[in-house]
Amino acid sequence: MKLSKMHVKTLREVPAEAEISSHILLLRAHMIRKLVSGVYGFMPFGSRVLRKIEAIIREEMDAKGAQEILMSAVQPAELWQESGRWQAYGPELWRIKDRNQRDFCLGPTHEEIFTDIARNEINSHRQLPQNLYQIQTKYRDEKRPRFGLIRSREFIMKDAYSFDKDWEGLDQSYRDMYDAYARIFTRCGLEFRAVEADSGAIGGSNSHEFCALSEVGESQIAYCDHCDMAATTERAACVDEQAPAEAELALEEVLTPDTKSIEDLCAFLHIEQKKTIKALLFEIADSEKYKYVAAFIRGDRELNMIKLINALDIPEYAIEFADEAAMGEKTGAVGGFTGPMGLHDCCIVVDSELLAAKNMVAGACKTDHHVKNVNYGRDYKGDIVAELKVIKEGDPCPQCGAPVKMTRGIEVGQVFKLGTKYSEPMGAVYKDESMEEKPIVMGCYGIGVTRTMAAIVEQHHDENGIIWPVSVAPYHVIVTLVNSTDPVQSALAEELHDRLEAAGLEVILDDRDERAGVKFKDADLIGIPVRITVGKKAGDRIVEYKLRADKASVDKEAEQAIADAVEFISARRRG
RNA sequence: CGGGGUGUAGCGCAGCUUGGUAGCGCAACUGGUUUGGGACCAGUGGGCCGCGGGUUCAAAUCCUGCCACCCCGACCA
Numbered sequence: 001m002k003l004s005k006m007h008v009k010t011l012r013e014v015p016a017e018a019e020i021s022s023h024i025l026l027l028r029a030h031m032i033r034k035l036v037s038g039v040y041g042f043m044p045f046g047s048r049v050l051r052k053i054e055a056i057i058r059e060e061m062d063a064k065g066a067q068e069i070l071m072s073a074v075q076p077a078e079l080w081q082e083s084g085r086w087q088a089y090g091p092e093l094w095r096i097k098d099r100n101q102r103d104f105c106l107g108p109t110h111e112e113i114f115t116d117i118a119r120n121e122i123n124s125h126r127q128l129p130q131n132l133y134q135i136q137t138k139y140r141d142e143k144r145p146r147f148g149l150i151r152s153r154e155f156i157m158k159d160a161y162s163f164d165k166d167w168e169g170l171d172q173s174y175r176d177m178y179d180a181y182a183r184i185f186t187r188c189g190l191e192f193r194a195v196e197a198d199s200g201a202i203g204g205s206n207s208h209e210f211c212a213l214s215e216v217g218e219s220q221i222a223y224c225d226h227c228d229m230a231a232t233t234e235r236a237a238c239v240d241e242q243a244p245a246e247a248e249l250a251l252e253e254v255l256t257p258d259t260k261s262i263e264d265l266c267a268f269l270h271i272e273q274k275k276t277i278k279a280l281l282f283e284i285a286d287s288e289k290y291k292y293v294a295a296f297i298r299g300d301r302e303l304n305m306i307k308l309i310n311a312l313d314i315p316e317y318a319i320e321f322a323d324e325a326a327m328g329e330k331t332g333a334v335g336g337f338t339g340p341m342g343l344h345d346c347c348i349v350v351d352s353e354l355l356a357a358k359n360m361v362a363g364a365c366k367t368d369h370h371v372k373n374v375n376y377g378r379d380y381k382g383d384i385v386a387e388l389k390v391i392k393e394g395d396p397c398p399q400c401g402a403p404v405k406m407t408r409g410i411e412v413g414q415v416f417k418l419g420t421k422y423s424e425p426m427g428a429v430y431k432d433e434s435m436e437e438k439p440i441v442m443g444c445y446g447i448g449v450t451r452t453m454a455a456i457v458e459q460h461h462d463e464n465g466i467i468w469p470v471s472v473a474p475y476h477v478i479v480t481l482v483n484s485t486d487p488v489q490s491a492l493a494e495e496l497h498d499r500l501e502a503a504g505l506e507v508i509l510d511d512r513d514e515r516a517g518v519k520f521k522d523a524d525l526i527g528i529p530v531r532i533t534v535g536k537k538a539g540d541r542i543v544e545y546k547l548r549a550d551k552a553s554v555d556k557e558a559e560q561a562i563a564d565a566v567e568f569i570s571a572r573r574r575g
Numbered sequence: 576c577g578g579g580g581u582g583u584a585g586c587g588c589a590g591c592u593u594g595g596u597a598g599c600g601c602a603a604c605u606g607g608u609u610u611g612g613g614a615c616c617a618g619u620g621g622g623c624c625g626c627g628g629g630u631u632c633a634a635a636u637c638c639u640g641c642c643a644c645c646c647c648g649a650c651c652a
Contacts, residue, residue, distance in 0.1 A: 012601060012613065013587045017645060037644065143576075146646085260652055279652060302650060321651075336652045363652075390650090483610050517612035524612090535611055544611095 001475070003510040007044055010522050020216045022457035023148030025466050029526045031474075038145025038153035045526060046453075048474035050156065053449055053456075054135050056187045056471065057158050060180040066131040066160055071113050073137055077103035079112040082426055088315065094139040094153075106139035111422050111444060114161040118440050119428035122163060128430060128440070129169050131176075133160035135449060147216065149454035150410060156450045162443040165432065167419070170441045174206070174417055177445040181210050181413050184447065188456055189469030190412070195221050196231040197414065198306050206417040210447075211409025212455035219409045222391045226402035233406075234306040237398035238389040240353035241274075249359050249373040257368045260336030262299040265370065269361065273300035277354060277362040277374065279338040283322040284314060292327050292346035293319075294338060295388060296362075298353055302390040311349060311386035332365050339363035339371060340380035350382030351389060410455045411448070418442040460549075466527030467548045475506040476558060478528040482516045482535030493534040496543070496565055503561035524548075530562060 011028045018024040026032045031046030042050055058068065074096075080086035086093070086105075094106040107113065114132060122128065138157045145153050162173035178194065185192045190212045197209040209232060211219050223230040231237075259265040266273050276299030283292055293312065297303055309316055324335035331346040340348055342365035354360070359373040374380065391398075393406045420439040422428070429437045453472075460467045470476060477500055481493040490511070497509040508528065510519045516535065523531050529549030535542060545566050 009585085009602085011586060015586070016581085016588090019646080262652075265652090280650080281652080299652095305650085321649090324652085334652095338652065480611095485610075513610095515610055515612085515614060517610090517614080520612045522613085533611075537611065542611095 001508050003478075003508055004512045006508075008526075010525055018148060020147050020150070020458070021461050022150070022216075022454040025457055025461055025525070025527075026148060026454065029466060031526075032149065034148075038142060038151070040149060040152060040154070040450075045474040049453055049468070049472055050449065052472040052474075053188060053452055054156075054158075057135065057184055057447060057449070060184045060187075061131075061133050061158070061160065064131065064176045064180045066133045066180075068134060069132050070134050070136060071107075071110055073107050073139065075105050075107045075110075075113060077105060079116055080105060083112050083115075083422060084425070085112070092140050092142060094141045107136075108138055108140040109157075109444075109446070110134070110136075110159055111161070111418070111442075112426070114444075115422040115426045115428050115442070118161075118163050118423065118442075119426060122428070122430055122440060125165055125430055125432045129162065129164045129173060131160055131162045131173060133158060133445075147454070149450045150216070151218070152450065155448060158447040158449055160445040162445070163428075164441045164443075165430070165438070166441055170417055170419070170443050173443050174415060177415050177443070178208065181415065181445070181447070185210055185212070185412065185452075187471050188452060189460060189471060190452070190455060191459060192412065193221060193223060193230045193409065195219075195223070195409070196235050198232065198235045198310075208415050209409075209411045210413035210415075212412050212452075212459060213407055214410050214455065214458045215408055216458060217408040217410040219411050221407050221409050222395075222404045223407065224397040224400060224402055224404050227397060227400040229397050229399040229404070233390055234304060236391040236404075238301075238304075238387060238391040239396045239398055239401075240351075240356075240387070243353075243357045246358040248375045248378060251374065251379065252372040253364055253366075254370055254372055255368060256337075256370045259368075259370070265361065266299070269370075271361060274298060275360055276300075277339065277357075277360050279333070279340075279363055281322040281324065281327055281333055281338060282308075282319050283327065284312070285318045285320070290345075290347035292322055292331050292333075293349060294331070294333060294340070294343055294346050295349045295351075296340050296354060296382070297351040297388055298357065298360075301351070301353070302392070304388055304390045307386065307388045308349065311384050311388065312347070334363065334365050334367055337363040337365065337367055337369060339365055339374065340382075341365065341371065341374065347384065348380070348382045349384045349386065349388065350376070350380075352385055352387045353389065355385065410451065410458065412452045412455050413445075413447040415445045416443060418444055461527070464521075465525035468527045468529055470529050470549055470558070473506075473527070473529050473549070475508045475528050477505055477507045477530040477532060477562065478523050478526075479507060479509045480516075480519050480523055480531060480533045480535075481509065481511050482519070482533060484511050484513050486536070489534055489536065492543070496532060496534060499565045500561065503565065505558060505561060530558075532562070532566065 009030050014024050015027050018027055030043050032040045034040055096104050135158045139154055142153050145151055164170045192210055192212045194208045194210050197207045220233040222233050222236040256268055259268050262273055277296050278299045280295045280303050327333050332342050339362035355376050361370050361372050362374045364371045394403045397404045423439040423442055428440045432438050457466050479493050479497050483489055497507050500507045531546045533544040543566055
């Protein structure tokens with residue numbers, strides 16, 4: 001392919017809207033272009049990269065016996081009403097109406113559709129197991145699209161759904177997908193970790209996120225160098241610190257003016273944050289039992305909202321920070337001075353770490369007052385006791401006790417065990433060997449294809465541009481013709497190009513009538529892993545070979561073909 | 576959803592304070608000279624100054640409403 005004939009327009013300047021490397025470089029290299037916020041198109045180079053990533057996904061999915069299908073992006077509201085998610089999904093669900101005012105949505109994911117397929121078309125145990133997947137455009141009307149392809153409103157996703165007779169079958173399907181994902185991301189050249197994750201709104205009992213390690217990632221990961229523990233901070237268990245044994249002292253109310261924060265309180269009383277109890281107040285929407293919740297954790301800890309939500313067994317959207325004044329009237333809470341004693345008509349949730357913590361300082365539920373020597377059991381009790389903390393760097397690993405490390409990652413894939421969460425309410429059942437009807441046991445497995453593309457760029461670039469791993473590069477080799485007006489050089493370059501193509505490589509020839517510097521800059525930016533320069537130096541004609549990508553990622557055959565071609569051209573020159 | 580910021584040529588920006596009918600760099604087009612790391616000279620084209628309303632003889636500029644885009648936050652006891 002000749003670059004002079006291609007529709008490629010690189011940008012010299014950084015578009016104002018882009019902040020992170022992948023967004024900047026993909027725009028500058030003209031791989032993508034924005035239409036509106038969070039909606040991007042893919043230009044020739046970008047489109048080729050996408051197709052490469054998709055091809056890897058197809059190969060690995062097919063190798064596990066999954067079958068590709070293609071469903072519509074438009075989905076009728078009825079299916080979503082049936083699963084209850086028409087309500088529950090919230091404003092992110094991109095809703096549309098047809099000319100008759102009938103409700104539809106643009107699919108953000110396809111559990112309903114695939115469950116519908118299963119209930120209509122799978123009747124017998126003889127048809128199980130199955131794994132169906134598609135690579136298709138998804139829509140999520142994100143409240144805040146950002147970082148280009150990392151969080152967009154329209155994106156390409158591979159979604160797969162497994163259907164099994166029982167949980168043992170699902171375990172196998174899940175393992176297969178887990179293995180396939182590890183192979184896919186490895187082949188894409190990503191440094192990643194599979195981390196335990198909270199299963200969140202999609203539901204189910206078991207889940208892993210595949211995170212490409214990156215500082216710009218939105219997932220925070222806790223991991224351990226001494227064992228295989230890796231989990232999102234939402235999910236990671238945080239080990240309770242063993243409090244030293246102490247005799248329980250008598251309660252003592254103290255005047256602590258203007259000490260609304262833990263810092264102020266500790267400075268005022270000259271104590272450690274570890275010796276304090278922090279209160280966090282919440283209001284629950286549509287709760288039958290308690291409208292208000294007070295959560296208590298040690299003063300130096302941070303509350304993990306996901307753990308609190310799980311402990312309360314409520315949906316994520318139902319909880320909000322409480323209006324202190326309103327809550328105070330009903331429960332006796334006092335902003336900045338709330339403690340576990342003196343509260344009424346609210347659910348008290350206590351972090352498990354506080355059970356053994358002796359002689360703590362807590363709010364007195366009285367303005368400008370705290371109470372010293374507060375002890376669990378003697379002075380207060382929780383309606384719920386649960387582990388509620390966010391793990392932080394250096395905390396002991398929940399598996400082996402070594403200090404945990406923290407990193408950030410871009411979630412490029414996730415695997416879920418759904419179980420019967422959708423099959424049961426939607427009536428997707430099969431008849432087993434004994435003619436009995438049973439719900440199909442499901443799993444779902446997603447890969448953000450466009451996000452994977454961005455993650456690869458985040459991990460593979462330098463100050464000059466993208467450096468694609470060979471496996472996903474838009475072309476393998478770029479032949480840079482230094483002076484396209486020199487007929488000898490041109491002929492050499494064209495011959496080299498043809499020879500490399502004949503050897504099965506994807507080759508691009510930069511034959512544009514531009515100065516060498518422009519061509520080098522563009523080649524750096526676009527990131528084709530192998531660059532061959534045909535030009536003239538010190539009076540002699542030369543052919544130079546430069547590898548930008550990681551050498552290990554260039555397969556041996558390709559490398560040999562390039563070496564042969566370069567050698568052939570060089571020999572011709574000498575002869 | 577809350578806070579902040581920005582909308583002027585394809586891209587990056589100035590002009591706005593103090594109203595007088597739009598400019599710079601890059602890109603594009605034509606001609607010439609150049610050709611191993613974003614060349615040079617000469618010339619050319621391209622603008623509902625985000626949209627609507629208002630003030631004024633006159634609005635990119637002042638007032639007002641809306642829209643779009645970007646960033647930050649959503650952990651406070």
